Amino acid sequence: MPPEPGPLPLPPEDLRSRPLPLVTVGARWYRLHPPRRDPIHFGREATSRFNAPSREFGVLYLASHPACAFIEVFGRVSGPTFVEPAQLSRRRLAEIRAPRPLRLVDLGGSGLARIGADARLFAGDHAAARRWSLALFQHPAAPDGLLYPARHDPSLRAAAVFDRVKGRWRAKDLGRLDDPENRTLLAGLLQRYGYGLLG
Helix, strand or coil: CCCCCCCCCCCCCHHCCCCCEEEECCCCCEEEECCCCCCCCCECCEEEEEEEECCCCCCCEEEECHHHHHHHHHCCCCCCEEECCHHHCEEEEEEECCCCCCEEEEEECCCHHHHCCCCHHHCCHHHHHHHHHHHHHHHCCCEEEEEEEEEEEEEEEEEEEECCCCCCCEECCCCCCCCCCHHHHHHHHHHHHCECCCC
């Protein structure tokens, strides 16, 4: 069945009374981040999909696997599938450890229907997704964030973690993808997605 046209409707009025499809997931994640920015960064700007619409809270975006981090940064809907060395040099891969396992709203299965949403929540209009993120943040169950299929590779999961998760976050720098020690990893990522490397 084709997706519904247009943006996802706003959260239903009774969302606060609906049980959330919560899952507890492990504490190890990955992130490709600009070198000038700390890898553990809870952004408040209304620029990314699940950021708060009016800076009500911060969001940290994480990937379940290095491949997920790669395709979330370099994925393209159309056009040539190439990565340039300059693009690789502008990102560093980090392994992120949360202070504890995370309780996340699972947006990848039957839970979507139970909260009155569909796949447009993680693959459609950003403005609607931000309103949903705020509504789920304010739910009495107080989830730690959202777990959702990566837009360009739904077999992998990404997370948008709310800044209510307190404690000692840890980040281990794994270097740039074009560093010699990451040559095998990069080759596997390029092969997985059929990407070429320019230069």
